[in-house]
Amino acid sequence: MSEFVRVGPGRIPRIVWILLFGINALPWLLFSYADILALDGHFVSRAGMLWGRDFSNQWFGGKLALDGLNVYDNAAYREAIRGFGATAFQNYSYPPHTLLLGAMLAFLPYPIALFVWAAGGSILLYRASKPFVPFSPWLVLLVPSLARIPYGQFGLVTSALFLFAMRGSGVAAGFLTMKPHLGILLAAAMAVKKRFRQIFIALAVTVLLLLVSEWIFGLGSAFLHEGLKTQALVLRTGFDAAYFNVMPSAYVALRHTGLEWLAQAAVAIAALLILWQFRAASLSDLAFPVATATFLVLPYSFGYDMALVSIGFAIILYAHWAELDWAERIVAMLAFSAPNLVATHCVPLVLLAGLWVQLRVWRRDLAGQSAG
Template identity: 30%
Template sequence: MTEVAMQPSRIRSRSLFEVAIVTVVSIVGFGMADFYLRRLWTIGPDGLSALSKTLPYWDFSNLWAGGRMALDGHVDTLFDVDAYRAALRGMFGADLPNQEWSYPPSILLIGAPLAALPIFPAYLVWTFGTVLCLWLAVRPLKVGGAAELAIVLSPAVIWDAVFGQNGALTTALLIGGLAAAPRRPVLAGILFGLLTIKPHLGILVPFCLLACGNWRAIAAAAGTAALVAVATGLFFGFDVWSLFYTQTRPLMTGIMEAPFPQHYHANAMTVFFTARAIGFGVSAAYGLQAIATIVAIGAVVWLWRPGRQVEHAERVVLTAVLAILATPYGYTYDTIAVAVAAALLWTMVSRPPRLVLAICWLYAFVAHILNNAGFHIGVLVPSFLAGWMFFSIWVRSRGAQSRPKPSAA
């Protein structure tokens, strides 16, 4: 992919005011992280967390238990809700609240090896391993050591760890693939193929690759996705795919379309959920989400066409933020790209007010508080950052097009 080189001005020094903001925000962030993590690992007499009211591993217990069932030859249990819940209570205790298996079967390729370990060591390997993947993925963005630290210790990453979720891994696959696409298309395609463990977060990827004509990445992504599907079938039986389609997919659709509000809506951050919160019915909410998705697709097609006046790091991060707006199903632990965008913009001269960036970075910690209070404004955070970045790039591109070309000697 060819592009017009355009490095936005980066800040070379920090003012005392900036240092003060970073200090205050860091203290607030670490204080809230300490509060949530302490409550998460405060275990009651029933063996459940004071914060989550379930196991302190939270959603990771599904991945680990599903992997354990698959290793024991009971993979069909994953797709029978009552049998699955009974099996979980047999593993973890009779007081365990209801949980469901919600993942594509391909994630068992990760869950089964983790389930060979006891759950606590497996949780540590999962949490620190996925954060390491995230750090490796953001390094090519060249935002600097301080900004990289702000990303891997961001509230969104902490919240991802609290939930035992996969946001750090999926963000690493998305950002890593987008960053590698121009120069290492095969690697990019492999990462995109692996992202099919959570495919709704990769909605925009095909449009990015088509816009820039990156056929090698497209072929590598398709080949990797097919290989993952076949490997899953060979290890766990090809029936898992039909069971996923006929059992898990309708179950998750029902959870998403359930009457609003539900307890799990406290961390929802998509256009679809925001529309539900302000009173839209399911069909109208899907309609509003469709508009947001189409706008995001149009934005990335424009962004990834050759010749734009844009630094590749900006293109990558903006696309990752737009991916949050393009999907109807997303929660705070899926919004690590917001922290990446805030960190990138902090290093640039052309940026939103510093306090606004600080609020965006911290937002994952307070989203559930505001949602529970009836203020479902979380989608405004990625919307604002995406709008700011896109407008800046568009203005720069228009300015470059209007400049007279130097005459030939």
Template identity: 30%
Template sequence: MDETPPARLPLPSPLTWIVGSLIVMTLFILDYRASDHGMIGLSEMWGRDFANVWTGGKLALTGQLDLLYDVDRYRGFEHALYGTAGVHNYSYPPIALFLDIPFALMPYGMALASWLVGTGLLFALAARSWLPDGRAHWLLLLTPAATMNIWAGHYGFLIGALFLAGWHWLPHRPRWAGLCFGLMVLKPHVAVLVPIILLLRGDWRTIATAALTVGLLVLASVLAFGSELWTQYLTVTAGVQARMIDPGQEFYGLMSTSLASALLRQHVPAALAYGLQGMAMAGVAIGVTVAAVRGTPPATLALLAATGTFVLLPYAFNYDLTVVMLAALVAYGRPDASPLEKGIALIAFVTPQWGMLASAIGIPLTPIALISLFAVQLRGQIRSGRGVPADAGAVRSA
């Protein structure tokens, strides 16, 4: 089941890349026009959600972690820190503070630049095995999801890098793969399919290493910051994030990838919205199970799992679709892809941004595009029984 990657993977035209990022270009222009000394109006800082990384580090350095998961007091601290009136909340587990603290030691602008450049570099390097054509992997920093992640200052590059590195190392360095997957506990919901697939494949060394990594990180955070933060994270913060599944008419709802969120935004009854979300989840579970038990190579499973994750999750956003962009490019470039499949891949490629506009006018484009892309990937895998990248057909790590 081994297949050598093509010497040149066909990529969409430059116009597709430009059109795909027109929305975020507009957002950057609007932010620039409203900015003053690093602030965007009275509500945000440049880098937007990166402010949470910097704020979390500041709270740790000043010994005020009792504010971290208290939404009102946390916002009050941010308002005093930045002079803004934003509505952030800290939604990450306490282990993220180990990452936050080094950035909080820098001035905000330097920290933001270091965050985007550093995580972007890691992501591009982790993607090299999937885009073997020269330096094409650097183009992944310009996909619609990537530019949205840059605008939002989010974790899309970092989590994407850990995800891709884990799957790349799985066949030959299972413990390194487990370390990468364990570190994804920074945003644990994005790794929801990883342990399921590893169990189906019997990758026991990787599973053990990932579990040990998570356990050690949790223990270290308890010793460093206390156990109460974990209690607050698992109760207060989990509830805050769960309520965001129903976005109402808030702007962040336009960025959601969730089928349930898209339907609830259009006032579809909750029972129907969650029922359809459940059907999508079941479809993904069946699809990845079939792929895993058929012995699909890790590199192919990685892209299938990336798309499936955002079909399955009722809570997720477009700036995390960095690996899904790679999945869309590989699906588009398959030599046996039909014109319809290429079209679906292109729509999925631009949907991180154009899905926002579609949602604003009542069309749930993002979840439909992701479901369609997952179906194309699964059909391609079943049709060929072979993976695209070079490590296809590698042995399991058991």
């Protein structure tokens, strides 16, 4: 337990620290356990999907694309996955180079592939987080979004790639284009910091991945004409689909009001103005503010990809508790819990306040270093 009380600028009370993770992670772990007990003999959950839905799309996509199926044809894709017992609504809309990842894992039986995905992603995030966090890095696997590891979250891999990129890896930045929207502000940060070699490597890796995937699957045109159309329809659909309850953007919060795009623009501009104040920070110091701002700027994002938001605020609470006032502590705890608060539609305001707290903490650190 010594990691819980390591010396820093301030110490968060142990009970607050434990409850912070426990209250947020335990419900998902219990829910996952109940779902596992309900699986049938073919690894299909009570919701009619293979256990680990996020990963099941990767596995299905790679396997079916290798068999020559156009996985961006929604009707054909759904018909094909029914053969595996998956009756829930699913579609494949990731960029075509993600199929390379799915194809490699599709050679394994599904349960084994899911285990490899979850274990490999956990190890990657542990290693990527280690230089950033002042507490035991295994705790990052209990942040709100990643407590859903049994569901095959892509957030493990993308969060790890993001942190590796923030440490200077152009290769990681290139692989992050598998979920390109999560790297938009990362790319901007690299440009502002004049990391041109890293940008060149990222572009080269991306082009290589796209060329290899086109050579193997030939689905680039299908993605541009069908995959992107499917993604656009996610936001434009008129009915209140369940997935809107896991989308944290201001656009989603104010759907049907006529103010959704105005609100999204206002929140995005405010976030970018705050983020600009970090321009003198090192790339590694920018990591968590950029992660927070990403989910404010994007109209299309999901709570299960927000691991780095929670990790960033866990660091602030752990290392700066004593110097935070009570308002800052409350904001940081709410921002840490943001992936579990998405359905309340208050997350844009919580994250905007959280980004301001991140700025205040960074400025205090900078002033302390100057005084020292």
